[in-house]
Amino acid sequence: MNNYLLTPGPTPVPPEALEAMARPIIHHRTPQFQAILKEVEEGLRHIFRTKAPVLIFSSSGTGAMEGAIASLLSPGDKAIVVRGGKFGERWGELCTAYGIEFIPIDIEWGRSVDPKDIERILKEGGSGIKAVYTTLCETSTGVATDIEAIAKITKDTQAVLVVDAISALGAVPLKTDKWGIDVVVAGSQKGLMSPPGLAFVSLSRKALDMAERSRLPKYYFDFVKHKKSIEKNDTPYTPAVNLIIGIREALRLIKEEGLENVLNKHKRHARAVRRAMGALGLKLFAPDTYSDAVTAVRVPEGIDGARLVKTMRDNYGIAIAGGQARLKGRIFRIATMGYITADDLKKGIETLETVLAEMGYKFEKGSGVKAFEETLR
Ligand SMILES: Cc1ncc(COP(=O)(O)O)c(C=O)c1O
Incomplete structure (x- = not known):
């Protein structure tokens, strides 16, 4: 894996x-x-x-x-x-x-x-x-x-x-x-x-x-x-x-690569991740003042946030971050920084969809990945 x-x-x-x-x-x-x-x-x-x-x-x-x-x-x-x-x-x-x-x-x-x-x-x-x-x-x-x-x-x-x-x-x-x-x-x-x-x-x-x-x-x-x-x-x-x-x-x-190009890449990636989350019906934790380095997403009602993160990591080899301190179990976080590529992010969103579906969350399968790819295009 x-x-x-x-x-x-x-x-x-x-x-x-x-x-x-x-x-x-x-x-x-x-x-x-x-x-x-x-x-x-x-x-x-x-x-x-x-x-x-x-x-x-x-x-x-x-x-x-x-x-x-x-x-x-x-x-x-x-x-x-x-x-x-x-x-x-x-x-x-x-x-x-x-x-x-x-x-x-x-x-x-x-x-x-x-x-x-x-x-x-x-x-x-x-x-x-x-x-x-x-x-x-x-x-x-x-x-x-x-x-x-x-x-x-x-x-x-x-x-x-x-x-x-x-x-x-x-x-x-x-x-x-x-x-x-x-x-x-x-x-x-x-x-x-x-x-x-x-x-x-x-x-x-x-x-x-x-x-x-x-x-x-x-x-x-x-x-x-x-x-x-x-x-x-x-x-x-x-x-x-x-x-x-x-x-x-x-x-x-x-x-x-050029610092400006690097920063623009992260910005594009972060925007595509945010759009993907929207397409899945998920809400951003910081809707107005988000950073392009990391996107925090609210765990939907009825879903166990800690289990979501654990399942992605242990069963599919995708490490995303859960919430810290008072946000434990309430949010998950996807980074768009450093050497994280668009392909990595696509894989992450695909897996997020798989695990959310396994956990009983209702959404249009494939819509997250589609929004991600369309935004990058
Ligand atoms: C904004 C911010 N400040 C401080 C830290 C702590 O840094 P370190 O764990 O390298 O000591 C982190 C690490 O996650 C961070 O993201």
């Missing part, structure tokens, strides 16, 4: 990257590895759309999120945290872990934050608010945030804008420098067609100044230390050598 990964991370890895990672390991304190690291950092800057340094951590994305608290803030600083799903909530949990008082903006799950709320709280909160923590693509709900509008608000304040783009980078448009985002956090296992295990952070001048003054305790995720190293094509500690060698290939492939 083939295994199709249609989950919003990890995503499939192209053979070129798999092959590169299987080569014999090389030492990291060598000119050979430094040249690779340099190419990877340049490739990342291209995708981040930034001239600023991009730090490379050997951790999952959450490690870099933790760094974006510990490395930027100081005791007594306040933050704004946008919470519209599990990953927005994580920003709040991280603030709490470091004793940072935060003002939450709680959004109904499935909706997107109104940038005006951030503007108002920043004005009311005065100079004590040092950071605004947001999520570009809230993977748990499939919602996209208008980061460009938020950046316009934070730009001329003392607060840095921190964006969790872990599931967004390489999947949806993100213009770090043009929009004026201070810190973008990303991960290897989603839009960047690589295995889990690497996290990335871009730092604006404003964020770097803040990091240099930061007094929260930190060690591994010290942004200033990592920045000094990456400028010398180095890392402070032993990096995940083979993952970095692998992502070099993935970044080359993205560059070859």
Whole structure:
């Protein structure tokens, strides 16, 4: 049985990257590895759309999120945290872990934050608010945030804008420098067609100044230390050598295809998936503010959502994601990012139809696949 990964991370890895990672390991304190690291950092800057340094951590994305608290803030600083799903909530949990008082903006799950709320709280909160923590693509709900509008608000304040783009980078448009985002956090296992295990952070001048003054305790995720190293094509500690060698290939492939083409492809795929769901009579969880990286779909009445996901995976080899936290069993999610192809998605929709039919859901058989194909045509 083939295994199709249609989950919003990890995503499939192209053979070129798999092959590169299987080569014999090389030492990291060598000119050979430094040249690779340099190419990877340049490739990342291209995708981040930034001239600023991009730090490379050997951790999952959450490690870099933790760094974006510990490395930027100081005791007594306040933050704004946008919470519209599990990953927005994580920003709040991280603030709490470091004793940072935060003002939450709680959004109904499935909706997107109104940038005006951030503007108002920043004005009311005065100079004590040092950071605004947001999520570009809230993977748990499939919602996209208008980061460009938020950046316009934070730009001329003392607060840095921190964006969790872990599931967004390489999947949806993100213009770090043009929009004026201070810190973008990303991960290897989603839009960047690589295995889990690497996290990335871009730092604006404003964020770097803040990091240099930061007094929260930190060690591994010290942004200033990592920045000094990456400028010398180095890392402070032993990096995940083979993952970095692998992502070099993935970044080359993205560059070859062209970033705009890649983003347009995901957009087309996401649109076709949404149309397919509509044709099957299924409702989107985020009908207005959807992200093109992942589509969240409501499980229809009378269908066991957890069993649907399990049956697709165990009986048919198609991995889609279920709902997380309070959405467990209520939604399923299909990713359109990274190395997920139109053929993979078609197979996924075909199988979704098969399993829904087995479970007694009534719909016109074949209508989902037909809508998917017609939209792509
Ligand atoms: C938006 C977002 N933030 C944070 C994370 C956590 O990243 P990781 O599991 O790599 O630590 C994820 C992973 O699913 C995510 O999608």
